[in-house]
Amino acid sequence: MLRKIGGIGVVLILSGLLLMATASAQEAVTITMWTWFDDFQAAFPKIVDRWNAEHPEIRVEQQIFSLDEYLQKLQAAVAGESEPDILAPHVMVRSLGEGGVTIDFNEWLDEEFLNSFAPSTIRQFTWDGHLYSLPWTAQTFGIFYNKDIFEEMGLNIPETWDELIEISHTIREIDGSIQPLPFGNRDKWLGCDFFLPLITQVTDDPTLLIELDRRTDSEREVSWNSEPVIEALELVKKLVEGEVFAPGINGIANEQALTIFYMGKGAMFYSGSWLPVTIDREAPQGFNWDVFETPAYAPGKRHWTGNESGANLAVSARSKHIEEALEFLRFMYSPEVYSPAMVEARGMPATMEALQGLEDPTIKKMASWLEDGAPHILYGEGSWDAVANAVQGLMGGQLTPEEAAAQIENDVQRVRGR
Amino acid sequence: MRKAHSLEKSQHIFGYLMIIPALLFFVIFVVYPSLDAVGLSLCFWHGYGERVFVGLQNYINLFHDPVFWLAFKNNIIFVIATTILQTLIPMVLAVMLVKNSFLNTFFRVSYFVPNVISFIITGSLWAMIFEPNFGLLNTILQNLGLETWKQLWLADPKWAFPCIIFVSLWQSMGFYLVIFYAGLQGIPEEVYEAASVDGADSLRKFLFITVPLLRPVTTVVIIINVIGGFKVFDLIWAMTTGGPNHATEVMATYLYTLAFGSIGTGTPHMGYAAAIGIMILIFSVLASVVQLWVREADTLEY
Numbered sequence: 001m002l003r004k005i006g007g008i009g010v011v012l013i014l015s016g017l018l019l020m021a022t023a024s025a026q027e028a029v030t031i032t033m034w035t036w037f038d039d040f041q042a043a044f045p046k047i048v049d050r051w052n053a054e055h056p057e058i059r060v061e062q063q064i065f066s067l068d069e070y071l072q073k074l075q076a077a078v079a080g081e082s083e084p085d086i087l088a089p090h091v092m093v094r095s096l097g098e099g100g101v102t103i104d105f106n107e108w109l110d111e112e113f114l115n116s117f118a119p120s121t122i123r124q125f126t127w128d129g130h131l132y133s134l135p136w137t138a139q140t141f142g143i144f145y146n147k148d149i150f151e152e153m154g155l156n157i158p159e160t161w162d163e164l165i166e167i168s169h170t171i172r173e174i175d176g177s178i179q180p181l182p183f184g185n186r187d188k189w190l191g192c193d194f195f196l197p198l199i200t201q202v203t204d205d206p207t208l209l210i211e212l213d214r215r216t217d218s219e220r221e222v223s224w225n226s227e228p229v230i231e232a233l234e235l236v237k238k239l240v241e242g243e244v245f246a247p248g249i250n251g252i253a254n255e256q257a258l259t260i261f262y263m264g265k266g267a268m269f270y271s272g273s274w275l276p277v278t279i280d281r282e283a284p285q286g287f288n289w290d291v292f293e294t295p296a297y298a299p300g301k302r303h304w305t306g307n308e309s310g311a312n313l314a315v316s317a318r319s320k321h322i323e324e325a326l327e328f329l330r331f332m333y334s335p336e337v338y339s340p341a342m343v344e345a346r347g348m349p350a351t352m353e354a355l356q357g358l359e360d361p362t363i364k365k366m367a368s369w370l371e372d373g374a375p376h377i378l379y380g381e382g383s384w385d386a387v388a389n390a391v392q393g394l395m396g397g398q399l400t401p402e403e404a405a406a407q408i409e410n411d412v413q414r415v416r417g418r
Numbered sequence: 419m420r421k422a423h424s425l426e427k428s429q430h431i432f433g434y435l436m437i438i439p440a441l442l443f444f445v446i447f448v449v450y451p452s453l454d455a456v457g458l459s460l461c462f463w464h465g466y467g468e469r470v471f472v473g474l475q476n477y478i479n480l481f482h483d484p485v486f487w488l489a490f491k492n493n494i495i496f497v498i499a500t501t502i503l504q505t506l507i508p509m510v511l512a513v514m515l516v517k518n519s520f521l522n523t524f525f526r527v528s529y530f531v532p533n534v535i536s537f538i539i540t541g542s543l544w545a546m547i548f549e550p551n552f553g554l555l556n557t558i559l560q561n562l563g564l565e566t567w568k569q570l571w572l573a574d575p576k577w578a579f580p581c582i583i584f585v586s587l588w589q590s591m592g593f594y595l596v597i598f599y600a601g602l603q604g605i606p607e608e609v610y611e612a613a614s615v616d617g618a619d620s621l622r623k624f625l626f627i628t629v630p631l632l633r634p635v636t637t638v639v640i641i642i643n644v645i646g647g648f649k650v651f652d653l654i655w656a657m658t659t660g661g662p663n664h665a666t667e668v669m670a671t672y673l674y675t676l677a678f679g680s681i682g683t684g685t686p687h688m689g690y691a692a693a694i695g696i697m698i699l700i701f702s703v704l705a706s707v708v709q710l711w712v713r714e715a716d717t718l719e720y
Contacts, residue, residue: 072678075686079465095685099466179551186545186572187659248550250662251573256549265552381685385675393663396573411485418479418690 097132307373382415497647512598530592541656601635
C-alpha cells in the first residue's frame with residue numbers, strides 16, 4: 001500500500017515539475033519602468049497597452065510617481081539592487097551611470113538611433129564618451145506673462161534684463177497690488193534654474209558651467225569664486241533690488257507664486273516648457289497668457305536659456321532583460337509612438353523628427369530657443385546644494401554676490417574633500 | 419507538585435512563543451537597521467556599489483563641517499524653546515481646564531485637534547498663512563492697520579525659526595495638555611482641601627502642590643520634548659526645507675539632504691548622513707539620561 005502511495009507521489013511530483021517547466025518556457029519576460037513624468041499620465045498607459053498587445057512575449061509594466069517621492073523611492077530600490085529595468089534617473093543620471101548602475105547607451109544602441117535626437121539633449125547625458133541616459137523631453141525656459149495686464153498697461157516685451165526692471169517699475173507704479181514677477185524660491189530649485197543660465201548669458205560660453213560642475217575634466221582653471229559667476233550673481237541682486245520679484249522670495253513656494261500669477265496678481269512668471277500643460281490644467285478659464293524669451297544680458301547679446309530637461313530614461317545594468325528593455329525604448333521613440341505622446345502631453349520633444357513636426361504654437365516657439373540653450377543642471381557632488389543655498393542667501397539679501405560666490409566654492413570644495 | 423511545575427513551565431514556553439513574532443519584528447525592523455546604521459556611519463557609500471570602510475572619518479569630517487554645527491546650534495535652540503514653551507503652557511492650560519464643564523471639555527478638544535493633523539500638512543498650511551504677500555497673517559495685520567507689524571516671516575532668517583517654534587507649539591500643545599490633564603487626575607483632592615484650610619490661594623496651590631506633584635508627568639513631557647526637538651524634521655522640511663541659506667537647518671534636515679537630497683542632489687552621502695543620525699541618537703539619549711538622573715535624585719512621595 002505504502003509503495004503504491006509512494007509511486008503515485010513520484011508521478012505527481014514529476015508531472016508538477018513538467019508543468020512548471022512548460023509554463024516557465026512560455027512565460028513572458030516582464031520589463032518594469034519607473035518615471036516621474038506626470039504629464040504623461042494619459043499617454044504612457046496607452047503606449048504600454050499597445051506594446052503589450054503587439055508583443056505578448058515581452059510584457060511591460062510602468063509606474064509614474066510624483067517627483068516628491070520618486071527620487072527617494074528610486075534610491076531605496078538602487079540601494080537594495082531592485083531598481084526597475086527602465087528608470088528615470090533625473091539628477092542622479094551621472095552618479096548612477098558612473099557607479100555602474102545604469103548602462104552606457106553608446107555600447108548598446110546604434111549611431112543612427114542616437115543621431116535621431118537633438119545633439120544638445122544627447123550631450124547633456126554624456127560624460128567621458130559614455131551616454132548614461134536618453135532624453136525623454138527637451139526643455140527651454142521663458143517668461144510667461146499675463147497678456148491682459150501687458151495690454152492694459154501698454155507694456156512691451158523686454159529685450160534685456162534692464163528693460164524687464166523698467167517694466168517692473170511701470171507695473172508697480174500703475175497698480176501696486178500687482179507683483180511684476182512672483183517667484184517662489186522656498187524650495188530652492190527655482191533659484192538655481194534661474195541663476196545658472198545667467199552664467200552663460202554673461203560669458204556667451206555654455207561650456208563654462210559644465211566645467212564648473214565637473215572640474216575633473218576641465219582643461220582650464222575654473223572656480224565658482226570667479227568674475228563671471230560674481231557678475232551673474234550681481235545681475236540677480238540687481239533684479240531683486242529692482243523689485244522685479246515679489247518680496248519674501250524665499251518664503252514663497254513655487255506653487256504659491258504660480259497661484260499669484262493665475263489670480264492676475266502677478267504679471268510674469270519664470271518657468272520651463274513644462275508649464276503650458278500645467279496652465280491648461282490649473283489656470284482659471286479665460287486666463288490670457290503667452291510666453292517670451294528670457295531677456296538678454298545686454299542689447300544684441302544672445303538670449304541664453306536653460307535648456308536641459310530632467311526627464312530622461314536609463315536602463316539598469318543589473319537588468320536581466322537589457323535587450324528587451326532597449327527594444328521597448330526603440331518602440332517608445334519610434335515616430336508613430338513618440339510624436340503623438342508629445343502632442344498629447346504638450347511636451348517638448350527631444351528627437352529631431354518630432355521637433356520638426358511640432359504644431360503647438362507655444363511649444364514650437366519655445367523649441368525655437370533651443371539653439372540658445374544653456375546648461376542649468378548640476379550633476380557634480382555638492383554643486384547643486386551649494387548653489388541653491390547661496391542663491392537663497394543672495395536673493396534674501398543676506399549675502400553679497402562676492403560672499404555668495406565664495407560660499408559656493410567653499411561648500412563644493414568641502415563636500416568633494418570628504 | 420511536579421504536575422504544577424510542568425504546567426508552569428509549559429505556560430512559560432507558550433508565553434515565549436507568543437512574543438516571538440513581536441521580537442522578530444523588533445529585531446528585523448529596529449535592531450538590525452540601527453546596528454546597520456552604526457556600521458554605515460563608518461563607511462563611505464553613495465547608496466549603490468561597495469561600501470568603503472573609512473573608520474571614524476565621517477565623524478571627523480562632521481566636526482569640521484560648519485553646516486553641521488549650525489544645524490546643531492539650531493537644534494539646541496529648538497529643543498530649549500519648545501521644551502520650555504511646550505511644557506509650561508500646556509501645564510497651565512491643563513490646570514485652568516481641569517474642572518469638568520462643557521466649556522472646558524470643548525477647549526480641551528479644540529486644543530487637541532491640531533495634534534491629529536500630520537506635521538507635513540500643518541507645516542504646509544502655516545507656510546501659506548506666513549506667505550509674505552497674500553498670506554493670511556500679513557493680510558490680517560494690514561486690515562487691522564498694523565502694517566508696521568508685517569514681516570517676511572519664513573523668508574526672513576530672524577523670523578523663520580520663531581515661526582516654526584510657534585507652529586510646533588500650536589500643533590503639540592493639545593497632546594501635552596492631555597498628558598498633564600491625566601496627571602492632574604492623580605493628585606488627591608485632600609491635598610488641595612488641606613491647603614485651603616491653611617489659607618493657601620490658587621497661585622500658591624499651583625506652585626506648591628500642583629507643580630511638585632506633577633513632577634513625574636513633567637519629566638515625561640520634558641523627555642518627549644527633548645527627543646522630539648533633537649529629531650525634528652517634517653515641520654521644518656514642509657515650512658522652509660532648512661532655508662533660507664541654512665537659517666533653519668537642523669541635524670535631521672541636513673541628514674535628509676545628504677542622504678536623499680532635496681531635488682537636485684545627484685550624489686547621496688549615505689555614510690555621512692548615517693553619522694549625523696548616530697549623533698542625533700547620542701544627543702537624544704544623553705539629554706534623556708541627564709533628565710532621568712536629575713529626576714531620580716529628586717523624587718517626591720505623598
